Amino acid sequence: xxxxxxxxxxxxxxxxxxxxxxxxxxxxxxxxxxxxxxxxxxxxxxxxxxxxxxxxxxxxxxxxxxxxxxxxxxxxxxxxxxxxxxxxxxxxxxxxxxxxxxxxxxxxxxxxxxxxxxxxxxxxxxxxxxxxxxxxxxxxxxxxxxxxxxxxxxxxxxxxxxxxxxxxxxxxxxxxxxxxxxxxxxxxxxxxxxxxxxxxxxxxxxxxxxxxxxxxxxxxxxxxxxxxxxxxxxxxxxxxxxxxxxxxxx
Amino acid sequence: xxxxxxxxxxxxxxxxxxxxxxxxxxxxxxxxxxxxxxxxxxxxxxxxxxxxxxxxxxxxxxxxxxxxxxxxxxxxxxxxxxxxxxxxxxxxxxxxxxxxxxxxxxxxxxxxxxxxxxxxxxxxxxxxxxxxxxxxxxxxxxxxxxxxxxxxxxxxxxxxxxxxxxxxxxxxxxxxxxxxxxxxxxxxxxxxxxxxxxxxxxxxxxxxxxxxxxxxxxxxxxxxxxxxxxxxxxxxx
Amino acid sequence: xxxxxxxxxxxxxxxxxxxxxxxxxxxxxxxxxxxxxxxxxxxxxxxxxxxxxxxxxxxxxxxxxxxxxxxxxxxxxxxxxxxxxxxxxxxxxxxxxxxxxxxxxxxxxxxxxxxxxxxxxxxxxxxxxxxxxxxxxxxxxxxxxxxxxxxxxxxxxxxxxxxxxxxxxxxxxxxxxxxxxxxxxxxxxxxxxxxxxxxxxxxxxxxxxxxxxxxxxxxxxxxxxxxxxxxxxxxxxxxxxxxxxxxxxx
Numbered sequence: 075x076x077x078x079x080x081x082x083x084x085x086x087x088x089x090x091x092x093x094x095x096x097x098x099x100x101x102x103x104x105x106x107x108x109x110x111x112x113x114x115x116x117x118x119x120x121x122x123x124x125x126x127x128x129x130x131x132x133x134x135x136x137x138x139x140x141x142x143x144x145x146x147x148x149x150x151x152x153x154x155x156x157x158x159x160x161x162x163x164x165x166x167x168x169x170x171x172x173x174x175x176x177x178x179x180x181x182x183x184x185x186x187x188x189x190x191x192x193x194x195x196x197x198x199x200x201x202x203x204x205x206x207x208x209x210x211x212x213x214x215x216x217x218x219x220x221x222x223x224x225x226x227x228x229x230x231x232x233x234x235x236x237x238x239x240x241x242x243x244x245x246x247x248x249x250x251x252x253x254x255x256x257x258x259x260x261x262x263x264x265x266x267x268x269x270x271x272x273x274x275x276x277x278x279x280x281x282x283x284x285x286x287x288x289x290x291x292x293x294x295x296x297x298x299x300x301x302x303x304x305x306x307x308x309x310x311x312x313x314x315x316x317x318x319x320x321x322x323x324x
Numbered sequence: 325x326x327x328x329x330x331x332x333x334x335x336x337x338x339x340x341x342x343x344x345x346x347x348x349x350x351x352x353x354x355x356x357x358x359x360x361x362x363x364x365x366x367x368x369x370x371x372x373x374x375x376x377x378x379x380x381x382x383x384x385x386x387x388x389x390x391x392x393x394x395x396x397x398x399x400x401x402x403x404x405x406x407x408x409x410x411x412x413x414x415x416x417x418x419x420x421x422x423x424x425x426x427x428x429x430x431x432x433x434x435x436x437x438x439x440x441x442x443x444x445x446x447x448x449x450x451x452x453x454x455x456x457x458x459x460x461x462x463x464x465x466x467x468x469x470x471x472x473x474x475x476x477x478x479x480x481x482x483x484x485x486x487x488x489x490x491x492x493x494x495x496x497x498x499x500x501x502x503x504x505x506x507x508x509x510x511x512x513x514x515x516x517x518x519x520x521x522x523x524x525x526x527x528x529x530x531x532x533x534x535x536x537x538x539x540x541x542x543x544x545x546x547x548x549x550x551x552x553x554x555x556x557x558x559x560x561x
Numbered sequence: 562x563x564x565x566x567x568x569x570x571x572x573x574x575x576x577x578x579x580x581x582x583x584x585x586x587x588x589x590x591x592x593x594x595x596x597x598x599x600x601x602x603x604x605x606x607x608x609x610x611x612x613x614x615x616x617x618x619x620x621x622x623x624x625x626x627x628x629x630x631x632x633x634x635x636x637x638x639x640x641x642x643x644x645x646x647x648x649x650x651x652x653x654x655x656x657x658x659x660x661x662x663x664x665x666x667x668x669x670x671x672x673x674x675x676x677x678x679x680x681x682x683x684x685x686x687x688x689x690x691x692x693x694x695x696x697x698x699x700x701x702x703x704x705x706x707x708x709x710x711x712x713x714x715x716x717x718x719x720x721x722x723x724x725x726x727x728x729x730x731x732x733x734x735x736x737x738x739x740x741x742x743x744x745x746x747x748x749x750x751x752x753x754x755x756x757x758x759x760x761x762x763x764x765x766x767x768x769x770x771x772x773x774x775x776x777x778x779x780x781x782x783x784x785x786x787x788x789x790x791x792x793x794x795x796x797x798x799x800x801x802x803x804x805x806x807x808x809x810x811x
Contacts, residue, residue, distance in 0.1 A: 084404070085411035092412055109430045170326025177502060177551040178544045181510040182521065185528035185536050190350035224642035227611055231629040232660035232708070242656070246647040261420070265510070268422045272514045273525070280422070284515070287426030295426045299419060306418025323647045323688040 109292050116296035123297060133301065136267055136278040139195065143202025144263040148256055151207045155214020155252075156240060165215065172211055180205020180266045184273055198270040205266045206259035213255030217248025250324065253317050260309050268302065279305075352533035361538030370523070370542060377512065377519035380436045381504040384443030388504075389497055392448050396455025397481055400489070401467075406456060413452070421446035421507050422514070429515055439516050443507040447500035454496025458489035498554050505550060509543065520546075562587045562744050563608060563633075563712050567617030569773075570603050576773035577603045580617070583763060583776065585712070590738055590745045592755035595765030596810050600774030601748045604765070605716050608746065609635050621712070631660055634710035638717040640698040644689040650676065650700055651685040657707035671707065678737065679703045695726035702734070712744045719754070728790050731758060735788065752810060756782055756802045757793060764809040777809040 093113050099105060100112035123129035158164045183201045191197035221244050229239045271280030279298055286294030334354045340346045341353035364370040399406040424442045432438040462485050470480035486493075512521025520543050527535035563585040570578040578600040585591045595601050606612035608619045610629040619626040621633060629635075637643040644653050654672045655665075663671070676682050679699040689697055698718060705713060715734075719727040735758055738745045749755050755762045759782050766777035780802060784793055793799060 081407060084408035088408040089412045089415065106431075109427070166325045167329050171329050174330075174544065174548050177506075177547045179506040179509040179521075179547065181506075181513050182524065182540055182543045184513055185524035186350075186533070186540055189528050189531075189533050189536060190347075222642050224637060224639060225645065227629075227635075227637075228643055230611065231609065231631075231633075231635055232657060233629065233631050234660060238659075242659070243645070246645070249647070265420045265422050268420055269425075269510050269514050272422070272425060283423065283426040287429050290430065292427070292430060295430065299423045299427065302423040303415065303419035306420055307415065310418050321647075323690065 108290060111293045111296060115293050116300060119293040119297040120300055129301065132278050132282050133305075135276070136271065136280065137305070139198050139202060139270075139278065140260075140263045140267040143199045143267070144206050144256075144260050146199070146203040147206035147259060147263075148210050150203070151210030151255070151259075152214050152252060155211050156218050156244070156248075158211075159215045159218035159244075160240075165219075169215060172208060172215070176208040176212060180262060181269045181273075184270060188274065193274040193276065195276065198267065198274065198276060201270055202263050202266045205262050209255040209258040209262070210252065211255075213251040214248060217251030218244050220251070221247045250321055253313075253321065257310075257313050257317070260313060261306070264302070264306060264309065349531065349533060352537050356534040357537040357541070360532070360534035361542060364535065364538060365542075370520075370539070373518075373520045373523045373539075374542075374546060376436070377505070377508055377521065380439040380511075380519065381443060381501075381508040383436065383440040384447055384504045384508065385497070385501055387440065387444040388447035388451055388500055391444070392451030392496070392500075393455050393486070393493060396452045396493075397459050397486060397489075399452075400456045400459025400462075401481065401485065403460070406460070413449075417449050419445075422510060425511055425514055428511075434515075434517050436518065439508045439511040439518070442511050443504045446503050446507045450499045450503065451493070451496045454499075455489065455493050458492030458496075459485050461492070462488040494557075498557065501554055502551060505547060562589075562622060563746060564620040564623075565604070565608065565617070566620065568604075568607060568614055568619055569616045570600070570607050570612060571615045571773075578607070579768065579773040579775050581774075581776060583779070585744055585746055587744055588742050590735070590747065590758060590760045591763060592747045592749060592759035592761070593763045593765055594749055594752050594755040594806065594810070595774065595777075596767070597750055599765045599767045601750070601765055602716055604774070605635070605714050605746065605748050609633050609714050611635070631708055632711045634705035634708045634713050636698075636701055636705050636713060636715040636718045638720045640694070640701045640718075641689070643701055644697060644704075646689055649686050649688055650681055650692070653689065653700055654704050654707045657704050660708065675703045675707055678706075679733070693726075695722055695730065698722065698730065699733075702737075706737070706741065706743075710743070712746065713738070715745065715747045717748055717750065720749070720751075727754075732788075732790070734758070735786075739786065750810075752803060752806055753794065756784075756799060756806070757788060757790075762802070762806060764806050766809045778806065780806060 097112045097114065100107065100110055120129075158168050180201060183204050187197045187201045191200060218240075225243055225247070229243050234242065267278070268280035270276070271278035272284040275281055279301055283295050283298035286292075286298065337346065337351070338354045341348060341351060346353075361370070399409055421442055424445055428438045428441045432441060466484050466488055467480060470484045475483065508519065509521040512519040513525050514521075516522060517526075520539060524536055524539045524543075527533075527539060565581045565583045568578060568581040569576065581604060583591075593601050593604060603612055607614050608621075608626065610619070610626045610633070621630070626633070645656065648656065651669075651672050654675055655668050658668050658671060672685070673682070676685055679702060681696065681699055681703060684692065684696065689700065692700065702718070718734075719730055722730065731754065734745075737743070747755070747758055762780050762782060764777045764780070765774050767773070768775055782802060784796060784798060
């Protein structure tokens with residue numbers, strides 16, 4: 075009983091101890107207080123944002139851009155991946171290009187995207203989608219191509235049409251791979267969204283933080299970090315739960 | 325075969341640009357940006373910028389490796405501590421690295437350290453997680469041998485646990501190396517006036533689309549080559 | 562019902578089966594026995610339309626079998642690979658109903674009796690990974706029956722099960738085949754299993770030097786039904802059949 079209690083409490087104590095260390099370091103002015111407010115001031119700032127409602131509009135912009143780009147990338151990646159996997163010719167033709175573009179930093183697309191699309195929402199969503207598409211695409215190519223040979227025969231024996239085969243066999247068998255790709259992608263989506271906002275001065279959490287940095291308002295920066303950390307945590311948790319439900323059979 | 329598709333895209337791009345379908349002030353055209361790229365390569369600016377980017381990424385990797393391996397080894401050796409730290413790790417790890425750009429800018433100003441600090445944060449987590457798992461997976465017999473020989477703890481860690489965990493740790497560092505380059509370029513594009521990222525931002529702001537596309541292509545080639553080299557490293561799990 | 566006429570199969574230059582002539586009558590239970598590598602499985606796959614025939618023909622009701630058809634169901638040995646891991650037990654059975662375009666509203670009423678017949682009642686909502694090997698093979702058989710095939714082609718279906726489970730399933734398959742009036746072609750390398758189950762046993766052997774399989778002997782099994790694990794196997798005639806066929810397995 076006491077052991078179980080200890081395993082439950084120890085993580086909380088550890089986290090609180092770290093927060094306390096942060097407080098002590100800030101109070102002792104170990105680091106320049108200009109850069110380094112204590113946790114109470116940072117969380118107070120966050121509370122103020124919530125109380126005045128100043129948080130919601132930029133947060134909504136950031137989340138919207140992130141989700142729009144990510145969902146577009148998922149749709150394109152899955153559809154394209156299925157098509158490429160079903161044709162050996164398309165695979166030989168396109169997979170090397172996809173492998174080449176995968177390690178390209180998504181944010182590197184920002185300067186040309188700004189030239190072509192200007193400073194706009196569409197520009198950010200496009201760059202986010204471009205950055206997110208590769209993990210999903212490559213996972214889908216792999217997943218759709220990886221159907222067990224025995225199940226291919228089962229599908230043949232039951233005389234399923236190619237469409238039915240794709241829907242009933244290949245998609246579900248590819249789903250674990252695709253989910254893994256989508257989880258990598260949404261982390262990229264958040265990073266690229268915030269980076270885009272910082273660069274293009276479009277209202278959002280990223281822009282909010284960069285403005286704060288220029289004005290040396292470090293509490294705003296820390297409040298922003300807390301918000302983005304919470305957002306990242308929620309995304310992780312949400313996708314994990316969703317994956318657990320949809321891939322219950324694993 | 326794999327080159328056919330990109331070549332076709334470039335050819336179509338050139339045609340559409342000459343036909344006036346793609347606006348030249350945004351899309352430039354392949355014949356122009358290959359010339360711009362060759363010029364930037366020849367006068368050394370592109371190589372200097374590449375060195376700046378890779379320097380910051382390397383610094384980030386070193387910092388993240390030292391920190392990640394140290395903390396990971398401690399957590400891997402002491403299970404109760406690992407369990408206690410899990411919540412904190414789960415709370416800090418999801419912070420997107422770019423969220424630290426403003427803070428890093430405030431602390432380090434425009435400098436290599438500014439990029440390196442942000443990239444090191446991003447690289448720290450994979451190294452930490454892999455090291456923790458690898459050290460935890462070390463045969464407990466090996467640690468017992470150290471105890472029997474009355475080695476002090478640091479010696480057990482340095483002489484026995486870390487060498488045994490090394491293959492796993494190297495896999496983590498390889499993953500982190502790729503992340504280091506991506507995050508460094510991102511910091512340069514967003515604020516830091518150094519390296520390949522800034523070269524692109526600068527070219528875009530001074531309305532030199534040919535240089536933007538040339539640098540992007542170069543970033544792609546360099547990133548792909550670095551990735552290829554990392555995968556060729558004789559590292560096995 | 563099912564026929565092979567001068568059927569030969571080669572993989573490239575390598576002959577696998579040569580000049581196979583056999584007939585399986587309606588409602589007959591025919592076992593094919595032979596040493597490993599004699600082409601048993603290839604024979605079944607050729608009759609199912611899964612493996613192309615080099616010369617001669619496979620006929621179902623007098624029509625050549627060129628591609629798989631739902632009237633011919635195949636039970637594979639590796640049941641774990643032949644089931645859809647992402648579908649429940651009931652969902653796996655439903656797959657065969659979907660192949661026959663039976664409306665979803667009728668599925669439940671058709672699946673329940675099949676599961677009951679194979680001792681899977683109460684497991685309908687489980688996933689294959691939650692079942693034992695024997696239960697997974699029962700599920701594959703249930704799916705094949707849901708196909709309402711005229712012929713069941715069984716490829717060493719009990720080869721990877723433990724001895725006790727194997728005996729249980731032998732008796733159940735024998736009972737189901739007679740109750741449901743199915744025609745069965747059953748491949749095995751276990752001579753006793755072949756004699757115990759079959760109305761007729763076809764011994765396949767490899768031609769010396771050439772390595773292709775051909776029919777060595779066909780024996781009618783005149784043992785009374787229903788057969789019993791102890792009594793039937795101790796019947797003097799059972800032992801005679803065993804002696805007679807044993808030499809082909811060496």
